[in-house]
Amino acid sequence: MNETRHPAGHVLQAYHDGELPANEDAAVAAHCEDCPTCRTELEELAAMTGLLAASPTPELPRTVWHRVRPGRAKESRLRPAFGLAACAAGIILGFLVGPIRIAAEESSAESSWSESVTVWSGQASTSLLAVYQTGQE
Amino acid sequence: MTDRTDDRLMTDYVGGDENALRIIVERWERPVFAFLVRMLGSPEEAEDLCQDSFMKLIKAADRYRPEGKFQSWLFRIAGNQARSRLRRRKILRWLPLTDDYDNAPARDPDALTDLTGKEERDLVQEAVARLPERQRQALVLKQYHDLSYQEIADTMGTTVASVQMLLHRGMSALRKDLAARRDEG
Numbered sequence: 001m002n003e004t005r006h007p008a009g010h011v012l013q014a015y016h017d018g019e020l021p022a023n024e025d026a027a028v029a030a031h032c033e034d035c036p037t038c039r040t041e042l043e044e045l046a047a048m049t050g051l052l053a054a055s056p057t058p059e060l061p062r063t064v065w066h067r068v069r070p071g072r073a074k075e076s077r078l079r080p081a082f083g084l085a086a087c088a089a090g091i092i093l094g095f096l097v098g099p100i101r102i103a104a105e106e107s108s109a110e111s112s113w114s115e116s117v118t119v120w121s122g123q124a125s126t127s128l129l130a131v132y133q134t135g136q137e
Numbered sequence: 138m139t140d141r142t143d144d145r146l147m148t149d150y151v152g153g154d155e156n157a158l159r160i161i162v163e164r165w166e167r168p169v170f171a172f173l174v175r176m177l178g179s180p181e182e183a184e185d186l187c188q189d190s191f192m193k194l195i196k197a198a199d200r201y202r203p204e205g206k207f208q209s210w211l212f213r214i215a216g217n218q219a220r221s222r223l224r225r226r227k228i229l230r231w232l233p234l235t236d237d238y239d240n241a242p243a244r245d246p247d248a249l250t251d252l253t254g255k256e257e258r259d260l261v262q263e264a265v266a267r268l269p270e271r272q273r274q275a276l277v278l279k280q281y282h283d284l285s286y287q288e289i290a291d292t293m294g295t296t297v298a299s300v301q302m303l304l305h306r307g308m309s310a311l312r313k314d315l316a317a318r319r320d321e322g
Contacts (some may be wrong), residue, residue, distance in 0.1 A: 010305035058174035068191040
């Protein structure tokens with residue numbers, strides 16, 4: 001490896017990281033002694049590594065242990081079963097209670113309906129009258 | 138007994154020692170969380186996925202083989218979590234980093250000597266976040282978790298040669314990105 005034949009970029013990176021096999025490491029070291037281009041490249045890699053190291057380490061706000069311990073995992077596995085049971089109970093309850101409520105409401109339904117229609121038609125006619133009067137002006 | 142190795146703790150946990158699991162979680166939750174923040178850019182999501190990663194560990198504990206590769210195994214679980222979340226979010230480019238992350242203490246204060254301050258650290262974080270996912274994963278595991286190339290390869294399910302290329306491309310991209318940002322500034 002001479003000065004004009006530089007090591008490939010990934011080889012220089014591995015050399016910088018101390019990840020080359022001994023023989024290859026020695027060859028790159030020898031090349032870099034005589035090669036200002038590769039020495040500059042290594043200096044830039046070291047500077048970039050320094051910049052990355054200066055980045056703050058994210059801090060975990062609280063331990064996750066209480067949420068992952070096995071008992072908790074079993075509890076969370078049980079939750080879907082409880083949910084399904086609750087849904088089934090709700091449906092059954094709906095079938096049982098529904099007819100009773102309908103029967104109780106049927107007696108008052110007719111009067112409620114007629115009251116609602118009266119209120120609505122009263123409001124509508126008031127609004128129509130206001131529009132008509134505005135148009136006349 | 139906190140001096141037990143990770144392999145020993147896993148064996149003890151599978152044998153019924155719940156305290157062994159607690160030690161594992163308390164030993165590794167911070168590195169896993171930091172890794173996930175750097176992969177996702179969001180401390181909130183990282184905390185959720187940190188929890189999920191340990192839940193996965195519990196489920197897979199029976200299948201773990203104690204061969205001294207616990208760290209790679211755990212980071213593989215966390216990496217899979219991060220990758221599936223990123224896929225879901227379809228985030229391929231810039232990930233904004235929050236104030237919580239910015240306000241965390243620096244790992245090595247001496248390394249700040251060449252920086253102009255928070256602005257430059259932000260540029261670095263943003264440049265890391267813009268890296269393609271696999272380059273970012275390899276770089277984060279190397280630079281912040283000090284994994285060897287072989288351990289990174291084990292974690293990412295690839296070869297050492299591939300890790301070399303990922304790291305080289307990642308570092309080159311970072312340098313170009315930062316040079317361009319400085320020129321803009």
